[in-house]
Amino acid sequence: MFSSTTSHTSGWDSDDETKVTQLLSSEPAYPFLLIEYITNIQNSSSDGRVIVYDDDSSKGKATKVTIKDKKLEKEVIEAMTVGFLRDGLKFYLSYRSSDHQPVITYETSNPKLENLTIHLPSVPTGTKIHNLAMSSIPVQDKDWVVGVKLSGSRVSLCRPFGSSKWINMKFMSQCINPLSSLMFSKRDQRFYIPSYGGNYLCYLDLNSKEGDDHFNSRQENGQPSFIDLDYENLPESVFKQLAGVSSCSKTDHLVESPTGQLFLVKWFVEDVEDLCDNTPMHVTKKFMVFRANEASDEKKKTMIYTEDIGDLCIFLGHSEAFCIPASTSCGLEPNCIYFVGNNFGVYDLTTETCSTFYTSVRPLKNVSFPYWPPPTPIY
DSSP: OOSOOTTBOTTOOHHHHHHHHHHOSSSOSOTHHHHHHHHTBOSBOTTSSEEEEEOTTSSSEEEEEEEOOHHHHHHHHHHHHSTTOGGGOEEEEEEETTTTEEEEEEEOOOTTSOOEEEEOOOOOTTOOEEEEEESSSOOSOTTOOEEEEESTTOEEEEOTTTTOSOEEEOOOGGGBOTTSOOEEETTTTEEEEEBGGGSEEEEEETTOOTTOOTTHHHHHHSOOOEEEEEEOSOOHHHHHHHHHTTTSEEEEEEEEOTTSOEEEEEEEEEEEEOTTTOOEEEEEEEEEEEEEOTTOOSSEEEEEEESOOTTEEEEESSSOOEEEEGGGSTTOOTTEEEEOSSSOEEEETTTTEEEEEEOSSSBOOOOOSOSSOOOOSOO
């Protein structure tokens, strides 16, 4: 990829560069080796295609990784967005032009899994699916459920091989952060979406029915329709960190590890004016992670601040967030958050350093859907 390794950290040598070049073919086996390689460059590559420097203007520790080569930009986007085509998995969401019907295409070379093309019910004209979550990988089963979050606070469920119609959930608009993501918990067998502020979780059971109001029902019939989040025994450092990002916008994303551990990730973004054309740029500044206490009950989850998720990596983007062990793929760094969308980059929870990829003037950006394919059942 690069003509010299003189500017790399001590963890990389010329043999490593040869391996990277060989592995980063048109369909590399380990695309995250490229991301690891670039984020480990010090100052700049000798060919000038990558320049790395500390961003002193940032709220917190930050590194700008500027990519000055269009081909390399594309390779980074490809690695970050389709890096997990495990078992030959390919996952697409498209819209049929005639009736705006969403179509899921799921292809895999795994003989234990089935290639499927799933036609979802049409969505209103002009509406786009903000993110999509599924009760499992696609299967031809009448009980398989797809959940979608449309623009704003609209959430719908359907059973593509059952009734095949949208079940529209009537959340009160102030319940849901329109930029937070819908997810499915395999352990709890529920769809979750965080509220504004991340103080509680709205949830949908697999047997939710059309017209259910998952806010008022708790008051009307005494049944819990959301789960309170109790942030217990927060250290003083958390309040200092929150004060440092008080001017940032925030979204909350729930993610579940392969063992069923739930994490709530708070993503802080700052609007920065682009001096070239005076338009705002959305720049990631910080992440904070809270782990759900396993002893939490049905009505409340106790959330504990953590800077250590062990060997895990968390992936945030336009699709459902997910979490896997770093040992799953060469090049992944443990205890890190990989993020894509308006920004691309890696956040190291250990050092609290945000490494963001830039073009010559702006953060690297790609808002095509989807970003992440659903993880295949390799555990």
